[in-house]
Amino acid sequence: xxxxxxxxxxxxxxxxxxxxxxxxxxxxxxxxxxxxxxxxxxxxxxxxxxxxxxxxxxxxxxxxxxxxxxxxxxxxxxxxxxxxxxxxxxxxxxxxxxxxxxxxxxxxxxxxxxxxxxxxxxxxxxxxxxxxxxxxxxxxxxxxxxxxxxxxxxxxxxxxxxxxxxxxxxxxxxxxxxxxxxxxxxxxxxxxxxxxxxxxxxxxxxxxxxxxxxxxxxxxxxxxxxxxxxxxxxxxxxxxxxxxxxxxxxxxxxxxxxxxxxxxxxxxxxxxxxxxxxxxxxxxxxxxxxxxxxxxxxxxxxxxxxxxxxxxxxxxxxxxxxxxxxxxxxxxxxxxxxxxxxxxxxxxxxxxxxxx
Numbered sequence: 001x002x003x004x005x006x007x008x009x010x011x012x013x014x015x016x017x018x019x020x021x022x023x024x025x026x027x028x029x030x031x032x033x034x035x036x037x038x039x040x041x042x043x044x045x046x047x048x049x050x051x052x053x054x055x056x057x058x059x060x061x062x063x064x065x066x067x068x069x070x071x072x073x074x075x076x077x078x079x080x081x082x083x084x085x086x087x088x089x090x091x092x093x094x095x096x097x098x099x100x101x102x103x104x105x106x107x108x109x110x111x112x113x114x115x116x117x118x119x120x121x122x123x124x125x126x127x128x129x130x131x132x133x134x135x136x137x138x139x140x141x142x143x144x145x146x147x148x149x150x151x152x153x154x155x156x157x158x159x160x161x162x163x164x165x166x167x168x169x170x171x172x173x174x175x176x177x178x179x180x181x182x183x184x185x186x187x188x189x190x191x192x193x194x195x196x197x198x199x200x201x202x203x204x205x206x207x208x209x210x211x212x213x214x215x216x217x218x219x220x221x222x223x224x225x226x227x228x229x230x231x232x233x234x235x236x237x238x239x240x241x242x243x244x245x246x247x248x249x250x251x252x253x254x255x256x257x258x259x260x261x262x263x264x265x266x267x268x269x270x271x272x273x274x275x276x277x278x279x280x281x282x283x284x285x286x287x288x289x290x291x292x293x294x295x296x297x298x299x300x301x302x303x304x305x306x307x308x309x310x311x312x313x314x315x316x317x318x319x320x321x322x323x324x325x326x327x328x329x330x331x332x333x334x335x336x337x338x339x340x341x342x343x344x345x346x347x348x349x350x351x352x353x354x355x356x
Contacts, residue, residue, distance in 0.1 A: 008299055009058030010289050011253045012090075013051070014266050017042065017075070018067035019259035023094050024131030025117075027158045029191040029326070030270045032067040041259040042280070044074040048081050050257065050280045057289055058253075061088035061112050065267070067259065070097035079105050088112040092156075095142030096135060103149045114153040115183070116143055119160075121169030129163065147178045154181045159208075161201050167215060174225055181226035184215070189339065190329035191271060205344040209235060216240060232322045232341050233315045234354045248319045252299055255289060263288050268325035275328065298324070298334060308337030309345040312356045 019041060020033040051059065062082065069075065070093055082089055089109045095116040106114060116139065120126040123136035130136075146153045155174050157163070167184065174182040186208055189197040196202050203211065212229045216237060219227050233246055256266040263277040263285070264270075277283075277292045289295065302324075303316035310321045321327060322338040330339055344350045 008252050010054055010255055010285075011058050011060050012250070012255075013054055013059060013062045014254060014256040015042075015047070015062050015064055015069075016066055016256065016258045016267055016270065017064055017069040017072035017078075019270065020071060021067040021094070022071065022096055022132070023068070023135055025119075025158075025192070026129055026131060027160065027187040027191075027193045027196055029188045029193050029329075030267045031191040032270070041072070042257070042261055044077055044081075046261060046280050047078065047257070050285050051081070051085065051087065053285045054255075054289075055085070055087075057286060059087065061090060063090040063092065065092040068094055068097065070102065075102070076105060079109055083109045086110060091115070093117070093142075094130070094135070095139040098142030098145050100145060100149075103145050103151055107149055107151050111151070114146060114151060115156050116146070116153055117156050117158070118143070118170070118173075119157055120163045120166045121173045122166070125163060125166065129158075129160065143177050143179075152180045154183055155179045156183045156185060158185050158187050159203060159211075160187060160196060161203055164203060164207075164211060167211070171219060171225065171227065179225060181228055183228040183230060185230045186340065188323070188326050188329075190326060205235075205340055205347060205349055208340070209344070209349060212236070232338055233319050234313050234341055234350065235344060246315070246318045249323050251320055251324050252302065255285070263292075265294075266325050268329060272328060275325075294334075301335065305335040306337065307333070307335050308342045309350055309355060310337040310341055313341065314354050314356060 051062065069091060072078070087110065089111050090113040091106065092115045118126060118139055119129045126136040127133050143153070157170055171182060187193045187196055187202055208231065212231055215227055215229050233241060233248060254266065256264040256269060257280060258264055258269050261280040262269055263279065263283070264275050269276045275294065277294065278288045302320050306316055306321045310316060313319065322341070324334050327336040327338055328334050330336065341350060
């Protein structure tokens with residue numbers, strides 16, 4: 001057990017506004033309940049109070065996510081409050097509930113990023129992966145609204161074997177819509193994603209690396225749209241690293257609030273209850289941020305206690321082992337190696353120059 005460590009600023013709050021979603025995506029890593037019903041799960045007054053307290057800890061931005069964050073009944077009041085408090089906003093949505101009113105509201109906020117999920121350029125495949133017929137058409141309508149209202153946005157694609165040939169089409173579609181970037185995420189073997197891995201519907205580390213190199217060669221940097229193929233830094237090219245920098249999860253500077261008000265590392269607390277750390281209705285965010293033993297263990301022991309190839313990687317001080325939530329979900333160990341890096345190492349695909 002380590003003493004409290006207040007020296008780490010809390011720069012970003014992940015707020016999981018809804019524990020339900022109007023889609024049922026096959027890859028979702030936290031498996032929210034399927035529902036079209038809007039709800040007011042987190043009382044808005046408690047949320048506002050916590051955000052104000054977090055500003056004293058260095059808060060600059062919040063990420064509004066879920067489930068589907070636009071199912072939150074008080075979304076307009078929350079956005080008004082964040083605008084008034086000059087807090088940056090990141091929102092992750094499937095785009096289905098975007099309308100002219102919410103798009104105009106987003107435009108007036110201090111927007112850091114609007115990210116919209118789209119997994120294929122063909123309606124049938126996207127709908128299959130998202131679990132709801134007609135979702136492609138409705139997401140496209142939302143994207144077109146963002147484009148018409150000049151709200152910058154990113155499209156996020158989660159990569160399966162089934163949609164790995166969709167990248168050309170997705171890049172063309174993203175350009176046509178005026179997206180600022182297309183982010184390609186390998187899926188994670190937790191939540192619903194575990195079934196995808198069990199059925200071998202995921203791409204292997206070798207296939208991911210090969211596809212990454214193909215994308216980098218075919219669509220060079222500084223094209224009219226940024227293509228972000230989200231591999232761990234140790235598996236990326238020097239050219240990519242020097243151009244985009246290190247864009248890993250900053251686990252020591254983020255904190256999560258779940259839809260019921262529980263604090264957690266991030267959304268991992270929705271499925272791993274042992275990683276919940278109190279509740280906004282009874283616990284001060286300052287006290288939990290400074291005193292929680294899990295957080296202080298991470299601050300004291302990252303990257304020193306990282307295991308496997310992550311403990312030997314030359315980027316461990318910058319990357320901090322990539323997604324610690326995924327490491328815990330797979331191994332019940334916050335210091336376990338990140339699965340893609342460890343599997344790449346075991347297959348002889350991890351670059352020797354990046355391991356001590």
